[in-house]
Amino acid sequence: MNDPAPDTTSPSGAWDPAACAPYLAPPTAADHKYSRGVLGLRTGSPAYPGAAVLGAEAAWRTGAGLVQFVPPVGGTAPLFGMPSPAATVLAARPETVVSRSPDRVDAWLVGSGTDPEARPKAETDELAELLTQRRPVIIDAGALDLCLLRRDERFRVAPVAITPHAGEFARLWRALGGSRPTDDAGSLGSAEATAQLAKRLDVTVLLKGSVTTIASPSGDIVTVGPATPWLATAGTGDVLAGIVGTLAARHAGLVRRGGLVGPAGTDWPDWPAGQIGLADRAPVLAELCATAVLLHDIAARIASGDSGGSAGAASSILGRPITALDVARSIPAAVERLLGP
Numbered sequence: 001m002n003d004p005a006p007d008t009t010s011p012s013g014a015w016d017p018a019a020c021a022p023y024l025a026p027p028t029a030a031d032h033k034y035s036r037g038v039l040g041l042r043t044g045s046p047a048y049p050g051a052a053v054l055g056a057e058a059a060w061r062t063g064a065g066l067v068q069f070v071p072p073v074g075g076t077a078p079l080f081g082m083p084s085p086a087a088t089v090l091a092a093r094p095e096t097v098v099s100r101s102p103d104r105v106d107a108w109l110v111g112s113g114t115d116p117e118a119r120p121k122a123e124t125d126e127l128a129e130l131l132t133q134r135r136p137v138i139i140d141a142g143a144l145d146l147c148l149l150r151r152d153e154r155f156r157v158a159p160v161a162i163t164p165h166a167g168e169f170a171r172l173w174r175a176l177g178g179s180r181p182t183d184d185a186g187s188l189g190s191a192e193a194t195a196q197l198a199k200r201l202d203v204t205v206l207l208k209g210s211v212t213t214i215a216s217p218s219g220d221i222v223t224v225g226p227a228t229p230w231l232a233t234a235g236t237g238d239v240l241a242g243i244v245g246t247l248a249a250r251h252a253g254l255v256r257r258g259g260l261v262g263p264a265g266t267d268w269p270d271w272p273a274g275q276i277g278l279a280d281r282a283p284v285l286a287e288l289c290a291t292a293v294l295l296h297d298i299a300a301r302i303a304s305g306d307s308g309g310s311a312g313a314a315s316s317i318l319g320r321p322i323t324a325l326d327v328a329r330s331i332p333a334a335v336e337r338l339l340g341p
C-alpha cells in the first residue's frame, strides 16, 4: 500500500446531532424483541472477560431487542480462578442469552477483549465464516487482523465496520504495506489514510480518538468530536463497540441495502417524505458509526456531570472522572437527549 498523500483535503463533513434521530427512533407498538435488533457478541476471553460485560451492558442500554453471547471456542481456562466470559456477562446482564449457535442474529460484534495471539484456530475459522455471510459484522480490538481477509473476495460478503484506535490502525496500515503513518498517534488520524484503508479493505473504518474519523469504502468521510477527554480511560472503546453493534443490528436491513431506498424511506417511517435522498448522504454504516460515536460522547458527558459542554464542543474540560461502565449506564439518558426537542 502506498503512503497517503499529505492530508490536504478537508473531511466530507462533521456529524450533526439532529441526523442521529432516525437511527435512534423509539420502538413502536408493532415492535417486538426480534424486530428491534438481535446483536450477536463474540467478545471477551479468559484474559479479558470484562470487555464482554462492557459491550453487553452498552448493547442493552442502547436498546437492543436481544443480545446473544457466544462463548469463545476452546482456548484456555479463565485466569486467576476468574469466572468464564459467559458467566461474567450473565452475572452482569442476566437478560443476555448464551448460546454456541444462536439463530436470528441481525449483526455481529466481534473481538473486544480478545487477543489474536491466544485465539484458537477453530475460533478464527468461525469468525472468518461470519465475513462470508450477509449480516453486518463490527470488528473491534483483538479481531481486527481478520479484516485483512477482505483482500480475498470470499470474505467481502458481510458489510463490515472496524473500530481501531490509533495503535491498532497503525498495525493494520503496516500489515497492508504502508510505512507511514507510524505508531506516533500524532501522525495518525489522517482522513486520507483512513479513507485509503476503507477502500482497500471494503470496510467502514471508525478511527477512534479525541476526534473520531469515519471513512466509508466509497471515500466519504465523517468526523465526530472532539469528545470529552474523560473518555480516555480503559474499556470505553468496548462500550462504543457495543453501541455500534446494536445500531447495526437494529438497522441491519438498511445496512445490507446500503442506504435509503427512496425519499419516502420505507425503513424510515418517521422521516418526512421528500426531505432526504440517498445521494445526499454518506453510506448508512458510516452514519450508524457516527451516531454511535456521538451517543457515546454524550453519555460520557452526562456520566461526568458535564452539563455545560455539548457533544463535539472543544470547550475546556468540564466534569469529573468516569469509568467505562458509567458511560454505558448513561446511554439511555443520552438517547433521550438526542431524541429530545
Ligand SMILES: NC(=O)C1=CN([C@@H]2O[C@H](COP(=O)(O)OP(=O)(O)OC[C@H]3O[C@@H](n4cnc5c(N)ncnc54)[C@H](O)[C@@H]3O)[C@@H](O)[C@H]2O)[C@@H](O)CC1
Pocket (backbone or CB within 6 Å): 047, 048, 049, 050, 051, 052, 111, 112, 113, 114, 115, 141, 142, 165, 166, 167, 168, 183, 185, 234, 235, 236, 237, 238
Ligand atoms: N476490562 C477489560 O477487559 C478491558 C479489555 N480491553 C481489551 O484489552 C485488549 C488490548 O487492548 P489495547 O488497546 O491495550 O490493545 P493493544 O495492546 O493492541 O494496543 C495498544 C498499543 O497501541 C498503542 N497506541 C497508540 N495509539 C493508541 C491509542 N490512541 N490508544 C491506545 N493505544 C494506542 C499503545 O502505545 C500500545 O502499544 C483488547 O482486546 C481490548 O478490548 C481494553 O478494552 C481495556 C478494558
Ligand SMILES: Nc1ncnc2c1ncn2[C@@H]1O[C@H](COP(=O)(O)OP(=O)(O)O)[C@@H](O)[C@H]1O
Pocket (backbone or CB within 6 Å): 165, 208, 209, 210, 211, 212, 226, 227, 228, 229, 230, 231, 232, 233, 234, 235, 236, 237, 238, 239, 240, 296
Ligand atoms: N483524549 C481523548 N478525548 C476524547 N475521547 C477519547 C480520548 N482518548 C480516547 N478517547 C475515546 O475513548 C475510547 C477509547 O477506546 P479504546 O482506545 O478502544 O480503549 P479500550 O480498548 O480501553 O476500550 C474511544 O471511543 C476514543 O475515541
